[in-house]
Amino acid sequence: DTAVSQTPKYLVTQMGNDKSIKCEQNLGHDTMYWYKQDSKKFLKIMFSYNNKELIINETVPNRFSPKSPDKAHLNLHINSLELGDSAVYFCASSQGGNEKLFFGSGTQLSVL
Amino acid sequence: SQKIEQNSEALNIQEGKTATLTCNYTNYSPAYLQWYRQDPGRGPVFLLLIRENEKEKRKERLKVTFDTTLKQSLFHITASQPADSATYLCALESDYKLSFGAGTTVTVRA
Numbered sequence: 001d002t003a004v005s006q007t008p009k010y011l012v013t014q015m016g017n018d019k020s021i022k023c024e025q026n027l028g029h030d031t032m033y034w035y036k037q038d039s040k041k042f043l044k045i046m047f048s049y050n051n052k053e054l055i056i057n058e059t060v061p062n063r064f065s066p067k068s069p070d071k072a073h074l075n076l077h078i079n080s081l082e083l084g085d086s087a088v089y090f091c092a093s094s095q096g097g098n099e100k101l102f103f104g105s106g107t108q109l110s111v112l
Numbered sequence: 113s114q115k116i117e118q119n120s121e122a123l124n125i126q127e128g129k130t131a132t133l134t135c136n137y138t139n140y141s142p143a144y145l146q147w148y149r150q151d152p153g154r155g156p157v158f159l160l161l162i163r164e165n166e167k168e169k170r171k172e173r174l175k176v177t178f179d180t181t182l183k184q185s186l187f188h189i190t191a192s193q194p195a196d197s198a199t200y201l202c203a204l205e206s207d208y209k210l211s212f213g214a215g216t217t218v219t220v221r222a
Contacts, residue, residue, distance in 0.1 A: 004155075043156070043201065043212040056209055090155050098210040099144070103155030 003027050006091045006104035013081055014112055021076045021107045023091030031055075032074040033092040033101065034066060043090070049074055050096075081111045114139040116204055116213040124219045131189040133216045135202035138183065145178055145185050146203040150215065156201055160187075192220045 006023040013019055025032060033056075034046040047066045048056035054066070063079045074091060091104040119134035135145070144163045148156035162169045162178040162185065169176045175188040189196050199215040 040214065041199070042214055045209050045211070048209070058209075092155070098205045098208065099161060100146070100158045101148075101156070101210065102158070105155050106153070 004091055004093055004102050004104040006089075006107055008107060009105065010108050010110075012110045012112065015081055015083060017081050018077070018079045019081060019109070020078070021089055021091075021109075023074045023076070023104060025072055025091075025093040025102070027093055027095070027102060028072075029093040029095045029102070030071060031094050031096060032068065032071070033094075034074065034076050035090040035092060035103075037088045037090060037106070039087070046089075047074075047076075078109075081109075083111050085109060086111045114206060114211070116140075116202060116211060118200075118202060118213040118216045120216055121214070122217045122219070124221065125192055127192060127194060127220055127222050129192055131192050131196070131218050131220070133187040133189075133200055133202075133218070135185040135187065135213055136183060137204055140183070140204050140206050142180075142204045142206070144205070145176075146210070147174075147176060147185075147187050148201045148203060148212075150199045150201060156212075159200075189218070192218075194220045194222050196220050 004025045031050045033048045037043045049068045052068045065077045068074045088106045092101040094101045115138040117136045146161045147159045150156040173190045177186045199217045201215045202213045
């Protein structure tokens with residue numbers, strides 16, 4: 001069973017569109033995250049939720065809106081996509097704090 | 113400003129040798145430091161965590177050291193194998209956020 005699963009694996013879309021990426025974890029963890037990995041491979045945190053509550057919101061355009069319907073799910077909705085949004089987006093989870101993150105396999109977003 | 117620097121982008125070594133990767137940091141006071149492995153097209157996978165009061169930690173052929181005076185961690189892969197080829201990332205926590213270095217890509221030649 002996949003511990004942290006995110007869909008879709010690949011997302012190709014036009015500028016200006018709205019898209020969503022879904023993430024689910026079956027580890028029973030309380031904390032979930034969204035990270036962005038750019039072309040230079042830097043992994044940067046975007047958001048963190050603990051028990052459905054937003055606890056970290058980095059300097060991310062408000063076109064990006066995370067939603068956590070329950071503690072096992074954290075989705076990412078992106079409005080008005082721009083070329084610069086092209087990257088790999090990773091969902092992750094942990095049991096409290098930042099120790100030992102479990103990552104999904106990533107969603108490669110390409111904005112044309 | 114805070115920085116996490118990993119010594120080189122790429123490291124090529126012969127099978128059986130020891131790979132040594134460096135992680136230096138600036139303006140962090142971490143309680144612990146972590147190392148992850150990332151394969152192409154996959155998410156990072158946790159390998160080891162070392163706390164500030166620990167000098168060294170081992171897991172199978174992996175060894176990590178942590179020097180809070182030098183603000184440096186060394187990551188060793190002993191008796192390297194082609195299957196160890198991957199990108200290795202170090203990570204530090206600050207303000208409840210885990211920040212990652214850019215990674216070092218290790219290629220082990222048979």
